[in-house]
Amino acid sequence: MFSHSYHLMVRIKLVSRLPPVNDHAGEGNILTAIRPAVEAKGVTRIFRGTGQDSVRALDNVSVAIRENEFFTLLGPSGCGKTTLLRLIAGFDYPTDGEIQLYGQDIAPLPPFKRPVNTVFQSYALFPHMTVAENIGFGLKMLGKPKAEIEARVDAMLKLVHMQELKNRRTSQISGGQQQRVALARALAPQPKVLLLDEPLSALDYKLRKEMQIELKRLQHETGITFIFVTHDQEEALTMSDRIAVMSAGNILQVGTPWDVYDHPAERFVADFIGETNFLTGMVESAGNGQARIALRSGAKICATAAAGFRAGGNATLMVRPEHAKLVKGRGDLTGTIETIVYFGTDTHIHVRLDEGDVFMVRQQNSRSASCGFENGDKVGISIGDDAAQVLKD
Amino acid sequence: MANRFDVRRQNGFVSVAMLCFFLLYLPIATLVVYAFNDNDSVVIWKGFSLRWFHIAWNNALVIESSIRSFQIAAVAAVLATITATMAALATTRTKPYPGLTLKYAFINQPLMVPEIVTAVALLIVFSRIKIWTGYSGLGYLVAAHTAFCIPFAYLPIRARLESMDLSLETAAADLYATKWKTFRHVTLPLLWPGILAGLMLAFVVSLDDVVITEFVKSGGQDTLPTYMLGQLRRTVTPEVNAISTAFLVLSIGIVTAFFFISRKRT
Numbered sequence A: 001m002f003s004h005s006y007h008l009m010v011r012i013k014l015v016s017r018l019p020p021v022n023d024h025a026g027e028g029n030i031l032t033a034i035r036p037a038v039e040a041k042g043v044t045r046i047f048r049g050t051g052q053d054s055v056r057a058l059d060n061v062s063v064a065i066r067e068n069e070f071f072t073l074l075g076p077s078g079c080g081k082t083t084l085l086r087l088i089a090g091f092d093y094p095t096d097g098e099i100q101l102y103g104q105d106i107a108p109l110p111p112f113k114r115p116v117n118t119v120f121q122s123y124a125l126f127p128h129m130t131v132a133e134n135i136g137f138g139l140k141m142l143g144k145p146k147a148e149i150e151a152r153v154d155a156m157l158k159l160v161h162m163q164e165l166k167n168r169r170t171s172q173i174s175g176g177q178q179q180r181v182a183l184a185r186a187l188a189p190q191p192k193v194l195l196l197d198e199p200l201s202a203l204d205y206k207l208r209k210e211m212q213i214e215l216k217r218l219q220h221e222t223g224i225t226f227i228f229v230t231h232d233q234e235e236a237l238t239m240s241d242r243i244a245v246m247s248a249g250n251i252l253q254v255g256t257p258w259d260v261y262d263h264p265a266e267r268f269v270a271d272f273i274g275e276t277n278f279l280t281g282m283v284e285s286a287g288n289g290q291a292r293i294a295l296r297s298g299a300k301i302c303a304t305a306a307a308g309f310r311a312g313g314n315a316t317l318m319v320r321p322e323h324a325k326l327v328k329g330r331g332d333l334t335g336t337i338e339t340i341v342y343f344g345t346d347t348h349i350h351v352r353l354d355e356g357d358v359f360m361v362r363q364q365n366s367r368s369a370s371c372g373f374e375n376g377d378k379v380g381i382s383i384g385d386d387a388a389q390v391l392k393d
Numbered sequence B: 001m002a003n004r005f006d007v008r009r010q011n012g013f014v015s016v017a018m019l020c021f022f023l024l025y026l027p028i029a030t031l032v033v034y035a036f037n038d039n040d041s042v043v044i045w046k047g048f049s050l051r052w053f054h055i056a057w058n059n060a061l062v063i064e065s066s067i068r069s070f071q072i073a074a075v076a077a078v079l080a081t082i083t084a085t086m087a088a089l090a091t092t093r094t095k096p097y098p099g100l101t102l103k104y105a106f107i108n109q110p111l112m113v114p115e116i117v118t119a120v121a122l123l124i125v126f127s128r129i130k131i132w133t134g135y136s137g138l139g140y141l142v143a144a145h146t147a148f149c150i151p152f153a154y155l156p157i158r159a160r161l162e163s164m165d166l167s168l169e170t171a172a173a174d175l176y177a178t179k180w181k182t183f184r185h186v187t188l189p190l191l192w193p194g195i196l197a198g199l200m201l202a203f204v205v206s207l208d209d210v211v212i213t214e215f216v217k218s219g220g221q222d223t224l225p226t227y228m229l230g231q232l233r234r235t236v237t238p239e240v241n242a243i244s245t246a247f248l249v250l251s252i253g254i255v256t257a258f259f260f261i262s263r264k265r266t
């Protein structure tokens, strides 16, 4: 499953590495390139319930989202993603902290004055209007002349491939088409920032994959900053320029898909994104972003580590299944094969370690040979110098 | 669709249903039939005639009180519907808070307090006001009718608002619509069927009222129902049947028209 989407990610990445469309080519210096489009500064949102209980939906969140980037908020349900989007859109206000749009505090602006548009999870299309009227709504509210609205609506219809359905009612089109109309409607007024709250979650698998590519294309063609919300780690990895991983009202880590997948800062991030093996051990020596860890099995391995780890402390290590290798004979770890699961592109081999935990290894398949192991085999697991990462708990 | 548990297959269903229809519609059918009676009696049939319709049509008091009824109903229904729409918006577009239930009760008070109590209370208050101001026009009836029509307009409008997706209004605000434009372009068009239903109900309820009208009206302010009530105290002729029949046809016409208008809107 995963490796399939990983290929997709590589393909999309290639597309997005094309030179960006830049209106201000002359002033394209480093300053404008890293200018944040949206910046949250110490934002807290507390929902006061009835009586004493209150929910801290966002807890002192700070994050800077760059201009023109595809930024994803990733986290389990209830971690505060929608709350953060609503604060940016202006449907709700922070209990504490500040949200800036291009360096300006937007607290005094009501939602209809913010150059920010939203694609709602439920689409929220106006049922009493046609597809074209829906798409033109924002421009009409802005008081644009009729001719301009019509031209823009036509351009948007073309952008999302919906020209034929322009005069349909929104109740007479399919879910995927409604999704496209919702996108076109939010893009039509050319907002500075587009907010997308789990826009693909209502679609079936195949359509979702199609729309993922479509969204990447739209972001690229329009050059608008996208803030995309999802609880699907695969979707986040395949689509984003950068990802913020959230948990219980906090942002745990912000980084490229590669950062959060291969260099997760915390156990939660490593666990939430992709499949992971966790090992425990003692730090023998640390420094320079590297650490030597003595595992419980007695083996010693090298791992990358953030600053702050000292020799003598306990440590949790993370090893991705595809970064470990099964060997016949002794490796860094030893154990017995419990299950072998064939996935087409690769094979997952679950090994019961001698210490008792289960460790999973992922092997690429080839046409000519089987994986070379059988259930019950005594095997070793070898962990390369660059395969492990020390985690904060 | 006719499965084993279909209520139509239960023993006795058909007879009970027939009995209900019979009891509901027999009096109305009798009333309509005797409107065409060529006799002075409302119970002894003599022959077919349009005589009583002719008499009613030429009775200035009937025409006058009918016009008054429609005037009061039209103004009261519109005022009640506007008030009810505002009340419905205020009570649904908010988070529940202590005291909200009390407000529901307050708005729907005319449904709960016996009409005769309201009627007596209004009689006392209005007679005072009439003395103070010297004004004794139709305003009192319009005010009273507006008040007791509000809950009838309020209920369908509120039902419609509660079933409306709130994210539509959020989406409008997101797309640069101010509060007023959101109301004008999103809320109001989606609310129309509820508003029309409320307007229709309020109109019919006002047209129909006897008790409050009887107590509040000044001399010479009979509405059609109070005029007919007055007639009953004297000899009853099929003229009353004829007026009722005309009224019945008219109400059915109004209800049907509203039904089709609101269906076209959705």
Ligand SMILES: Nc1ncnc2c1ncn2[C@@H]1O[C@H](COP(=O)(O)OP(=O)(O)O)[C@@H](O)[C@H]1O
Pocket (backbone or CB within 6 Å): A047, A048, A055, A056, A057, A075, A076, A077, A078, A079, A080, A081, A082, A083, A084
């Ligand atoms: N209007 C609200 N009133 C009370 N609690 C809320 C409200 N909105 C969200 N919450 C709470 O805040 C937390 C975060 O919610 P949300 O931002 O919707 O999460 P997510 O979108 O990540 O699933 C949840 O615990 C939720 O119950």
Ligand SMILES: [Mg+2]
Pocket (backbone or CB within 6 Å): A078, A081, A082, A083
């Ligand atoms: Mg959410």
